[in-house]
Amino acid sequence: MIDTTKDQTLRILEKPEFSKDDIIFLLQTDFECRNILYRKAAEIKEKYVGKKTYFRGLIEFSNKCAKNCYYCGIRAGNKETERYELDIETILSAVRFAWENQYASVVLQGGEREDEDFVQKITEILQKAKSMTNGQIGITLSLGEQTEEVYRMWKENGADRYLLRIESSNRDLYYKIHPNDKFHNFDRRIDCLKILKKLEYQVGTGVMIGLPFQTYEILADDLLFFKAIDVDMVGMGPYIVHENTPLAEFENLLLSTEERFNLSLKMTAILRILMKDINIAAATALQAIDPVGREKAIKVGANIIMPNITPSENRKNYLLYQNKPCIDEGADDCTTCLEARINISGDEIGYGERGDAIHYKNKNF
Ligand code: 5AD
């Protein structure tokens, strides 16, 4: 009997564990086989986390960054970007908006800084945001590498979750997309993830998909890395060129945007099957390629979406990549828009529920 690609896909999807080769095979599926993978991921999502999507109000509160990642539009070296930093009151109004609109969770994201003023400011925001919501709002920080003391202080003052993308779990690729200096250290990033776990944060990481020099093998290793470090949350999306960055020079090496998009959906679907009860975000970058990109990710396994609630006037300066969506909209627009979109995708929105990762709840600290 001839073993067709379809037979092979079906056989792999029946396995209790995937080998690295299985993942590499699945990453290359197309047409009918890709749809079989997507259907399996949707089934697993419904069974383990339900047909529910949770909102996280995203506050991009500062684009001042001390680092110089080669792919990112707000890197310190990009002198074209006008820098901003929201004051505490403005950030708290965004938190209030999220709370009043039943989001139950917010994400505070900004460029990486470790100075004392910055650390104190975050501590104060955490305290005030918690007391304003009777200690109930879920707070995710996405503020890069910090010392153990700082992570501990933020946890003690109300941070629940921490997102720190490893960007690539492959050391060589990491140093192709970051400067090789003391500010960009692969080992420190891994150590930070370990510290965050030790401090009992809900920990999230992720990678960019479709980077120059990236291979299927590296992407398979990324997925196995998430499993090995046993993360609670993953956010990963397509790499999108920002013309004012050093990595733009390698644009000719990239897969097409459509291929990067499809690869991102396949990564999401395979991850849902590998780590059934974690939270997986539908990356905003998907929508830079496909107007309904985030909804497509929801259909194949993602269960978290981050409506942008940054004040409209600042959004144009938080351009990590080109074609970033929602630049001219306000918080209300994104809420209404995403509500309609999620309903179309067949999921229910978990209004008023924090939507902590079931994977984390099962850890029984
Ligand atoms: N394309 C896609 N994602 C990007 N990020 C930064 N620059 C880009 C880009 N050009 C992602 C990184 C970072 C997150 C905040 O945004 O993965 O961790």
Ligand code: SF4
């Ligand atoms: Fe700074 Fe993050 Fe952009 Fe790197 S990816 S330059 S750390 S904002």
Ligand code: FES
């Ligand atoms: Fe922001 Fe649709 S999600 S405008």
